[in-house]
Amino acid sequence: MDDEDLRQTISDAAPETEATEEEAHLGLSDAFIREVQDLLDEGALDAIRALCADLAATDMAELLTKTTADTREALVEVLGDLIEPETFSYLDYDIRHNLFQAMPAPRIATIVNALDSDDAISLINDLEDDRRGEILRHLSRRVRAAVEEGLSFDEDSAGRLMQREFVAVPQFWTIGKTVDYLRAAAANLPTTFHDLYIVDPAHHFAGSIPLSRVLCAQRSTRVDTLIEEDQVTIPVTMDREQVAHLFRRKDLLSVPVVDDDGKLIGMITVDDIVDVIDEEAEEDIMRLGGVSDSDIYRPAVATARARASWLGINLVTAVLASMVIAQFEGAIAKIVALATLMPIVASMGGNAGTQTMTVVIRALATKELSSSNTWRMVGKEFAVGSMNGALFAALMGSLVWWWYEDPYLGGVIAAAMLVNLMAAGLSGILIPLGLQRVGFDPAPSAGVFLTTVTDVVGFLAFLGLAAALLL
Amino acid sequence: MDDEDLRQTISDAAPETEATEEEAHLGLSDAFIREVQDLLDEGALDAIRALCADLAATDMAELLTKTTADTREALVEVLGDLIEPETFSYLDYDIRHNLFQAMPAPRIATIVNALDSDDAISLINDLEDDRRGEILRHLSRRVRAAVEEGLSFDEDSAGRLMQREFVAVPQFWTIGKTVDYLRAAAANLPTTFHDLYIVDPAHHFAGSIPLSRVLCAQRSTRVDTLIEEDQVTIPVTMDREQVAHLFRRKDLLSVPVVDDDGKLIGMITVDDIVDVIDEEAEEDIMRLGGVSDSDIYRPAVATARARASWLGINLVTAVLASMVIAQFEGAIAKIVALATLMPIVASMGGNAGTQTMTVVIRALATKELSSSNTWRMVGKEFAVGSMNGALFAALMGSLVWWWYEDPYLGGVIAAAMLVNLMAAGLSGILIPLGLQRVGFDPAPSAGVFLTTVTDVVGFLAFLGLAAALLL
Numbered sequence: 001m002d003d004e005d006l007r008q009t010i011s012d013a014a015p016e017t018e019a020t021e022e023e024a025h026l027g028l029s030d031a032f033i034r035e036v037q038d039l040l041d042e043g044a045l046d047a048i049r050a051l052c053a054d055l056a057a058t059d060m061a062e063l064l065t066k067t068t069a070d071t072r073e074a075l076v077e078v079l080g081d082l083i084e085p086e087t088f089s090y091l092d093y094d095i096r097h098n099l100f101q102a103m104p105a106p107r108i109a110t111i112v113n114a115l116d117s118d119d120a121i122s123l124i125n126d127l128e129d130d131r132r133g134e135i136l137r138h139l140s141r142r143v144r145a146a147v148e149e150g151l152s153f154d155e156d157s158a159g160r161l162m163q164r165e166f167v168a169v170p171q172f173w174t175i176g177k178t179v180d181y182l183r184a185a186a187a188n189l190p191t192t193f194h195d196l197y198i199v200d201p202a203h204h205f206a207g208s209i210p211l212s213r214v215l216c217a218q219r220s221t222r223v224d225t226l227i228e229e230d231q232v233t234i235p236v237t238m239d240r241e242q243v244a245h246l247f248r249r250k251d252l253l254s255v256p257v258v259d260d261d262g263k264l265i266g267m268i269t270v271d272d273i274v275d276v277i278d279e280e281a282e283e284d285i286m287r288l289g290g291v292s293d294s295d296i297y298r299p300a301v302a303t304a305r306a307r308a309s310w311l312g313i314n315l316v317t318a319v320l321a322s323m324v325i326a327q328f329e330g331a332i333a334k335i336v337a338l339a340t341l342m343p344i345v346a347s348m349g350g351n352a353g354t355q356t357m358t359v360v361i362r363a364l365a366t367k368e369l370s371s372s373n374t375w376r377m378v379g380k381e382f383a384v385g386s387m388n389g390a391l392f393a394a395l396m397g398s399l400v401w402w403w404y405e406d407p408y409l410g411g412v413i414a415a416a417m418l419v420n421l422m423a424a425g426l427s428g429i430l431i432p433l434g435l436q437r438v439g440f441d442p443a444p445s446a447g448v449f450l451t452t453v454t455d456v457v458g459f460l461a462f463l464g465l466a467a468a469l470l471l
Numbered sequence: 472m473d474d475e476d477l478r479q480t481i482s483d484a485a486p487e488t489e490a491t492e493e494e495a496h497l498g499l500s501d502a503f504i505r506e507v508q509d510l511l512d513e514g515a516l517d518a519i520r521a522l523c524a525d526l527a528a529t530d531m532a533e534l535l536t537k538t539t540a541d542t543r544e545a546l547v548e549v550l551g552d553l554i555e556p557e558t559f560s561y562l563d564y565d566i567r568h569n570l571f572q573a574m575p576a577p578r579i580a581t582i583v584n585a586l587d588s589d590d591a592i593s594l595i596n597d598l599e600d601d602r603r604g605e606i607l608r609h610l611s612r613r614v615r616a617a618v619e620e621g622l623s624f625d626e627d628s629a630g631r632l633m634q635r636e637f638v639a640v641p642q643f644w645t646i647g648k649t650v651d652y653l654r655a656a657a658a659n660l661p662t663t664f665h666d667l668y669i670v671d672p673a674h675h676f677a678g679s680i681p682l683s684r685v686l687c688a689q690r691s692t693r694v695d696t697l698i699e700e701d702q703v704t705i706p707v708t709m710d711r712e713q714v715a716h717l718f719r720r721k722d723l724l725s726v727p728v729v730d731d732d733g734k735l736i737g738m739i740t741v742d743d744i745v746d747v748i749d750e751e752a753e754e755d756i757m758r759l760g761g762v763s764d765s766d767i768y769r770p771a772v773a774t775a776r777a778r779a780s781w782l783g784i785n786l787v788t789a790v791l792a793s794m795v796i797a798q799f800e801g802a803i804a805k806i807v808a809l810a811t812l813m814p815i816v817a818s819m820g821g822n823a824g825t826q827t828m829t830v831v832i833r834a835l836a837t838k839e840l841s842s843s844n845t846w847r848m849v850g851k852e853f854a855v856g857s858m859n860g861a862l863f864a865a866l867m868g869s870l871v872w873w874w875y876e877d878p879y880l881g882g883v884i885a886a887a888m889l890v891n892l893m894a895a896g897l898s899g900i901l902i903p904l905g906l907q908r909v910g911f912d913p914a915p916s917a918g919v920f921l922t923t924v925t926d927v928v929g930f931l932a933f934l935g936l937a938a939a940l941l942l
Contacts, residue, residue: 027720033843056701058720066843167683179650179686186687193683194665194724211682212638212664215650216657230527248749249498249529251742253665253724270741271722274748278719281752282833288759289829290822296834300851304858307826311859314822315866318815325811332803332810339803339810340796343817343926344789351761351785355778358760362753363767372501372537380771387775388782395786455814 061090109138162266176219349454356428385425580609633737647690820925827899856896
C-alpha cells in the first residue's frame with residue numbers, strides 16, 4: 001500500500017478531516033482531533049486504529065496533547081504499538097508523567113529501549129526516584145549502561161544533551177576508504193549524521209568534516225587534509241546555554257563532545273539545540289510573567305498551587321507599598337484627590353521600569369551586555385527615564401491642574417512623576433545587573449524588586465511632596 | 472604562518488587578552504575589547520590591524536557592537552578590508568544603519584556583492600529607499616537580479632529567507648554519476664550543503680536525500696530510489712513563523728522552496744531558522760515587556776520616543792482606573808483606610824492576570840492552544856483564579872481584620888480580592904483569545920487591556936462594596 005492509497009484510506013474513514021499536504025506538515029486539524037474523539041465515544045476502536053496508523057510521532061504527540069486526560073489514556077490503550085516510541089519524547093512533561101503512572105514498567109522499558117540515547121536519558125530523568133529504579137531494571141543492558149552514564153552528568157550539561165551515536169574514522173584513511181567503509185557498514189550507522197569525525201589512534205578528536213566536503217573530495221585525498229582550521233569541540237561539562245550560544249555563533253550542524261582527555265565520546269546536533277533555544281526562551285517569557293514554567297497541561301489545583309507562591313511574594317510587595325500610604329492617611333483625609341491620583345504615579349513607574357528591565361534581562365541572556373558597555377547602558381537608561389519622566393510630568397501636571405483646577409497639585413504630581421520615572425529607569429537596569437552579579441537569575445525575581453521600588457518611590461514622592469507642600 | 476603562530480602573535484601584542492580556546496569560541500573577552508580601545512586611543516593603528524586580522528566575522532561583529540559609536544566608525548576606517556563582508560550581516564540593525572550612512576555606496580556594494588543571496592537581500596532591505604537605489608546600481612548584475620527578485624517577496628515570507636544556492640541532480644542519475652559530478656564540479660558548488668535535491672526534467676522538485684544516505688549508498692543505486700516518503704516542500708509565499716514551526720516539528724536541516732508550479736527555486740537552511748526562532752522569541756519577550764523591539768543599540772532620544780507611545784497608552788489606562796476611584800472620594804474621605812488598601816486588590820489582580828496571560832500568549836504562539844482545547848483552558852483558568860482568589864481573600868481578610876481591628880473591612884477586602892482574581896483569570900485568557908480572533912497579535916496589546924480590567928474591577932469591587940456595606 002503506497003502513500004497515495006494510505007491517504008485515500010484515511011480520507012475514506014473521515015472525509016471531512018483531509019487537509020492539504022502543506023497543512024498536514026504543520027500539524028493536525030481540529031476536525032481530525034474531534035473525529036478521533038467521536039469515534040472513541042462511539043467505541044469504534046478499529047476505525048480509530050485505521051485513522052491513526054499513519055500518524056508521524058510528532059502528530060501522534062499532538063493528538064495525545066490536545067485531548068482530555070481520560071481520552072488520552074483510552075487512546076494509549078487502544079492504539080498500543082501504533083504509537084511510535086519517539087512519540088513519548090515529544091510529549092509535555094506533565095502529560096507523559098500521567099500516562100506513565102498508569103503504565104506497567106516493562107512497557108515503559110520497551111519504549112525507552114527503542115529511543116536514541118539522549119532521548120532515553122531525558123525520559124528516565126523525568127521519572128520519580130522509585131519508578132526510575134524499577135524501569136532501569138527492565139532496560140536492555142546496552143541502553144541501561146548509556147542511561148546510567150548519562151544520568152551521571154549534570155542536568156544542564158552537554159553530557160545530557162549528547163547522543164552516543166556518531167560516525168568517526170581514523171585520520172590516516174583516504175576518502176576512498178572512508179566511502180567504501182560507509183557503504184559496507186551502512187546498516188550499522190546512525191540513520192542520519194551531518195559531519196564526519198576524524199580521530200587519532202587513541203580516539204582523540206582530530207577534526208570534523210561537513211559531509212558535503214566529503215562528497216566533493218577525490219578518492220585519493222587523505223581525510224585529515226580536509227580538516228579546516230578553527231575546529232570546535234565541547235567539553236562534556238559545558239552548560240547547555242553555552243552550547244546553544246556556540247551553535248548560534250558558528251552556524252553549526254553538529255558538534256563533537258569530548259571528555260577531559262580530549263577523547264571523542266558523543267555528538268550534539270542542531271535539532272537538539274533548536275529545542276534548547278525554544279526551552280530557554282519559554283523559560284524567560286514564563287519567568288517574566290511570574291510563572292515557573294508553562295503549566296497548560298497541569299490540573300487546575302496543581303497550577304493554582306504553583307502560581308500562589310509568586311502571588312504571595314507580590315502580596316508582601318503590595319502590603320509594603322500600602323504601609324507607605326498608611327503613613328500619609330492624614331494628608332489623604334485632608335486632600336482626598338491624593339488617593340485618586342497616587343496609583344497613576346506608581347503605575348507609570350512600574351511600566352517604564354518593566355520596559356527597561358525587559359531589554360536588560362534579554363541583553364544579559366544573549367550576552368550583549370557585558371562589563372565593556374554596562375555603564376554606558378546605565379547612563380542611557382537614566383537619560384531615557386529622565387526624558388520620558390519630563391514628558392509625562394508635563395502631561396500629567398497639566399491634566400491635574402485642569403481637572404482639579406489646582407496648579408500646586410499639578411506641580412506635585414509632575415515632580416513625583418519625574419522622580420519615579422528616573423528611579424524606574426535606574427532600577428530597571430541596576431536590579432537585574434545586581435541580581436546577576438550576586439549569582440541570581442534575574443528573570444524570575446527582578447520584577448518583584450522593581451515594582452517594590454516603583455510603588456514605594458511613587459507613593460512616597462507623591463504623598464510626601466503633597467504633605468510637605470500642600471498642607 | 473599557521474594557526475599556532477598567529478595566536479602567538481596576538482598574545483604578544485596583548486598578553487593579557489589571551490583566552491582559552493574554549494572561551495574564544497564563546498565570544499570576545501572584555502579585556503580584548505578594552506585593549507583595542509586603548510590601542511586606538513594611542514593611535515597604534517598597525518597594532519590594531521595585527522590584533523584583529525585573525526577575527527572571525529562573528530567576533531568582528533561583536534567587537535564593533537560593544538564599542539562606542541565613535542570607536543566603531545574609527546575601527547571600520549582603520550580595519551578596512553580586514554572586516555569580512557559577513558560581519559555586516561551579523562550587526563544589529565541600528566548599528567549597521569549608522570555605519571552605512573557614513574560609507575560611500577561603492578564600498579557597501581562591494582560588501583553586498585560578496586554575501587550569500589539571502590544575506591544580501593536582508594541587508595539591502597534594511598536600507599532607506601533613496602540609498603537602496605543608489606547601491607543597487609553599483610551591484611554586480613547577478614547579485615542585483617537576485618536582490619531585486621528577493622525584494623519582490625513579502626518581508627516575512629519564505630522567499631526572503633531562502634538562498635538561491637543549492638545542489639540538485641536529475642532523478643535518473645545513479646549515486647556513482649552523482650558523486651563523480653560533485654567531485655568534478657566541487658569548485659562551483661556552495662561551500663556546504665546539507666541535502667541533495669532531486670529534480671525531474673522540468674526542474675520540478677522530486678525529493679530530498681540527506682547527504683549521509685548519499686554517502687552510504689552503492690554507486691549503482693538510482694538516486695530516486697533513495698527518496699523517502701513524506702517529502703516536505705515550502706511554497707515561496709509561506710510565512711516564516713510557519714517555516715520555523717515546520718523545521719521544529721520535522722527536525723529538518725534544509726528544506727526546498729518551490730514556486731507555484733512546484734519548480735525548485737531555493738533552499739532554507741536550519742541556521743537561518745535558528746535566527747528566526749531567536750527573533751520571534753525576542754519579539755514576544757519585548758512586546759510582553761511593552762517595548763517594540765530590542766533597543767539597546769539605539770541612542771537615548773530615539774529609545775525614549777519609541778517607548779513613550781506605550782507609556783502613553785498606559786497613562787490612559789491609569790487615568791481610567793483613577794476615574795473609578797474618583798467616584799468614591801466621598802467614601803475614602805470617611806474611611807481613609809480604603810485608600811491605603813485599594814492598591815493591594817488591584818495589584819494582586821494584575822499579577823494573577825499576567826500569569827494567565829503569559830501562559831496563554833505563549834500557547835497561542837506555539838500553537839498548543841486551538842479550538843479543540845480552548846474551552847477546557849478557559850474553565851481551568853477560572854478555577855485557578857477562584858482557588859487562589861479564595862486563598863488570598865482569606866489571608867488578606869484576616870490581615871486587615873487584625874491590622875484595622877475591623878472584621879467588616881476585612882470581609883470587604885476578602886470579597887473584592889476573590890472577585891478580582893476570578894476576573895483576572897477569565898480576562899487573562901479571554902482577552903488574548905479575543906484579540907487573536909479579531910486578527911490582532913495579542914502579545915503587545917493584551918497587557919494593557921488586562922490591567923485596565925483588573926484595575927477597574929479591583930477598585931470598583933473594593934470601593935463599591937465598602938460604600939455599600941460600611942457607610
